[in-house]
Amino acid sequence: MRKIKEFIIEKLILLCGVASIIFVVLILLFLLNEGLSLFKDIGPYEFVSGKKWYPISEPPQLGILPLICGSLLVTLGAAIISIPIGVACAVYIAEVAPSWIKDILKAGIELLAAIPSVVLGFIGMVTLSPLIKSVFNLPTGLTALSGSIMLAFMAMPTIVSIAEDALYAVPKSYKEGAFALGATHWQTIWRVILPAASPGILAAVMLGIGRVIGETMAVMMITGNAAKIPDGFLQPVRTLTATIAAEMGEAVVGSEHYFALFAIGLILFIISFIINLTADLFLHRKERR
Amino acid sequence: MYKKIFFMAIVFGMALYAGCGRGSDNSGGFASNPGSAFSGSLQVKGSDTMVNLGQAWAEAFMKKHPEAGIAVTGGGSGTGISSLISNTCDICMSSRNIKEKEISLANQKGVSPQEIKVAMDGLAVIVHPKNPVTNLTIDQLAGIFTGRITNWKDVGGNNAAIVVLSREVNSGTHVYFKEHVLRKGDPNSKEEFEPGALLLSSSQAIADEIAGNQNAIGYYGMGYISEKQKPVHVSKDEKSEYVAPAIENVINGKYPISRPLLLYVNGQPGGLVKEFIDFALSKEGQDIVLKTDFVPVLPNEEKK
Numbered sequence: 001m002r003k004i005k006e007f008i009i010e011k012l013i014l015l016c017g018v019a020s021i022i023f024v025v026l027i028l029l030f031l032l033n034e035g036l037s038l039f040k041d042i043g044p045y046e047f048v049s050g051k052k053w054y055p056i057s058e059p060p061q062l063g064i065l066p067l068i069c070g071s072l073l074v075t076l077g078a079a080i081i082s083i084p085i086g087v088a089c090a091v092y093i094a095e096v097a098p099s100w101i102k103d104i105l106k107a108g109i110e111l112l113a114a115i116p117s118v119v120l121g122f123i124g125m126v127t128l129s130p131l132i133k134s135v136f137n138l139p140t141g142l143t144a145l146s147g148s149i150m151l152a153f154m155a156m157p158t159i160v161s162i163a164e165d166a167l168y169a170v171p172k173s174y175k176e177g178a179f180a181l182g183a184t185h186w187q188t189i190w191r192v193i194l195p196a197a198s199p200g201i202l203a204a205v206m207l208g209i210g211r212v213i214g215e216t217m218a219v220m221m222i223t224g225n226a227a228k229i230p231d232g233f234l235q236p237v238r239t240l241t242a243t244i245a246a247e248m249g250e251a252v253v254g255s256e257h258y259f260a261l262f263a264i265g266l267i268l269f270i271i272s273f274i275i276n277l278t279a280d281l282f283l284h285r286k287e288r289r
Numbered sequence: 290m291y292k293k294i295f296f297m298a299i300v301f302g303m304a305l306y307a308g309c310g311r312g313s314d315n316s317g318g319f320a321s322n323p324g325s326a327f328s329g330s331l332q333v334k335g336s337d338t339m340v341n342l343g344q345a346w347a348e349a350f351m352k353k354h355p356e357a358g359i360a361v362t363g364g365g366s367g368t369g370i371s372s373l374i375s376n377t378c379d380i381c382m383s384s385r386n387i388k389e390k391e392i393s394l395a396n397q398k399g400v401s402p403q404e405i406k407v408a409m410d411g412l413a414v415i416v417h418p419k420n421p422v423t424n425l426t427i428d429q430l431a432g433i434f435t436g437r438i439t440n441w442k443d444v445g446g447n448n449a450a451i452v453v454l455s456r457e458v459n460s461g462t463h464v465y466f467k468e469h470v471l472r473k474g475d476p477n478s479k480e481e482f483e484p485g486a487l488l489l490s491s492s493q494a495i496a497d498e499i500a501g502n503q504n505a506i507g508y509y510g511m512g513y514i515s516e517k518q519k520p521v522h523v524s525k526d527e528k529s530e531y532v533a534p535a536i537e538n539v540i541n542g543k544y545p546i547s548r549p550l551l552l553y554v555n556g557q558p559g560g561l562v563k564e565f566i567d568f569a570l571s572k573e574g575q576d577i578v579l580k581t582d583f584v585p586v587l588p589n590e591e592k593k
Contacts, residue, residue: 054481056458066484125494130501139452139504142487220490225457228484236487246457246490252371252391 028269035266038062038259047263053227053238055247055257062260064267066227070144070237073230074219077148078155078212083205085152086159090201093160094167095189113157121218124150129222136234142224145233150218155208162207166200167193199282206279210272216241240264329561330358335369335382336461337491338410338510339550342581343382349577350568357561366461373553374400379562381553384410384461385468400555407569408550409584411511412466413534415496415518417503422446424522424531427545431471433506436483441504453486454495454507462492465548466508508546511536512582539584550583 038047042062050063093105124146133141170193178188194201216239224236225246244261251258333343340363347359369381374395387402395402414430416422422444425433432438433451442448456463472478489495492509499505500517511534514520522531525545538544552569554562568574575585 052484056464057479057481125497133502139450140487140498140502142498221494225488225490226485227488236485238488246488247459252367252394253375254394255390 031262031266031269034259034262036263038256038263041256041259047260048267051229053243055251055260060256060260062256064240064243064260064264066229067238067240067243067264068267069229070223070227071213071239071241073144073233073237074147074151074223074239075209075213077144077233078151079205079209081148081152082155082159082208082212086156086204086208087163087201089156090160090163090167090204091189091194094164095185095193109157109160112153113161117154117215118217118221120150120153121221124218124222132234138234140224140236142222142236143234144223144230144237147219147223147237147239148233150222151212151215154215154218155212158211159204159208162204163197163201166197166204169200170196199285203279203282206275206282210275210279213275214241214268214272216245220245240268244268327354327561327564328356330360331380331561331565332372332378333359333361333380333382333565334364334372334378335553336366336384336550337363338384338460338462339382339408342408342550342578342583345577345581346565346569346574349573350565353568354564357564359565365459366464367459370402370553373402373555374398376400376555379554380565383551383553384548385464386551387553402553403556403558405552405554405558405566405570406549406586407552407566408575408578408586409539409547410550411534411536411539411544411547411584412462412508413511413514413520414506414508414523414546415499415514415520416506417499418517418519419503420446420519422521423519424524426524426526427470427473428526430523431473431480434466434471434482434486435480436485447504449504452502452505453483454498454505455482455486455488456492456495456509457488457490462509466546469548470546510582511539536579536584547584549586 047062047064048068049065050061051065052061052063053066054061089105089109093102097105125142128149129141129143129146131141132138132143132146174192174196175188178192183191219239220242223239223242225238225242226236227238227243228236230237244264247257248261251261333347340361343361347361351357351359366383366385369378369383370387370391372378373381374391375398381402387404392402414425420441422441425444429438429444433444434453434455436453438444439451440448441451455466458464467480467482468474471480471482487498489498489507492513495507495509496513496515496518499507506521511520514534520534522533523545524531530543532538532543532545534544534546539547552566554566558566570586578585
């Protein structure tokens, strides 16, 4: 009886395990099938380097360079803001903070991760964008900078929790050795613990960036969605994800526009695949040591 | 571990729900039409502009005929037309005319869309109440929205950059504004919104941004005008009268940017579909149109 039960459970779990792989493969195949159909009509180079995005005109102009620039700019901004704060926060939690502060901080960061992105976007729309408008004296507050700041909030929990794990994983003997040689606490952190944990911290950063580049709702609400190549952080931008979300309802199934949205999806998939792969490489390099 | 199980359960539940939803969509409407003309269910789908109107009609209709079930959903005119083509809705609401391409796609699938005009909507061009500009011609509007005019002082306002707001491309309002203001109804025109125009995802978002930005200009259906925005008076050209977007000006045809609100059905309407459309065009239905801040269709146009 017990054996049968065990057998069934084992197979069920196996099925679940395999299912996720099957789903990923099916999604990838579907994405490839729909996305690549676009390139019958226009060349891949033209698609990626075109500067005009007018998908519903006749004939449609499908150039996603402004969208790629928009996504990269917002992500870069979010990285510049969230990486130093996130890593510093992880160091403080792992090395400096007394345990009661540590508990409060960790709970706070988990709470930050639990805020739905649409809520963050809404808050950003009503508080942050008017602020940015008046501080920089801009014609509009819906800019790449607003998006970057909001996305930095979203990347922070990922970066802090993974970087903190990496810092904990540094063997205690390193720290003790550094203290024994007469190093101060700061010297130990800066010269010994951070370098030792660097692969894990890099992985944390990469995963945080992966989260940012795939984020949709908040950026759609606060970046203004103008499909123009931006020349600075204080301009409206349109990201790849926001384009898919905003336009999928309108695209006629089987039209060039529809295929173009899937091709954008394919490009996003490739970008996040590369980011996750890089993160994985760093993590495994750490294990091999 | 528990977190993962919980998450998986949610994903499965959602997939299941989506699957079932699709199934009942397909079987609803045409297939089930036994008994009286009022029993059965209808799927009405399409334009976000018309969702409130459609909902108001559905509620009034169901109050009169409790045996009928009418579901109204939005998503945009394009979404509605796509679902009419794929036969997942019975009536499609649209704030723009169906495109040639969509008709041929529909014919391929054995669907022949029929157009019924049920109301009119005036598109208001709006600015911040403190903006001194009150009158604009269609030419000036086209200049502003295509990016040829970039400073308010060129149209008689302050020396400040113009912030152009537009709806997203899934909006029938966006398409109508492009075709009738930017391109002035000329099908060969290649005018486009300037690439720097901010595309916002709802009429309410445009209303909010205008309310907080003295240099912004945007457009939406008349129903959204409030004290926090100032509608611009529009004229066809410099010699014509500048007209405010108001219900009487849309009815008498003086206001230059007004558009029809349409329903599309597959083939000649019959049964519940016909009853619903007749109701929408009746005196009672047109009163609801007025109540939801749209403009009723003229009696002589109703007969067309």
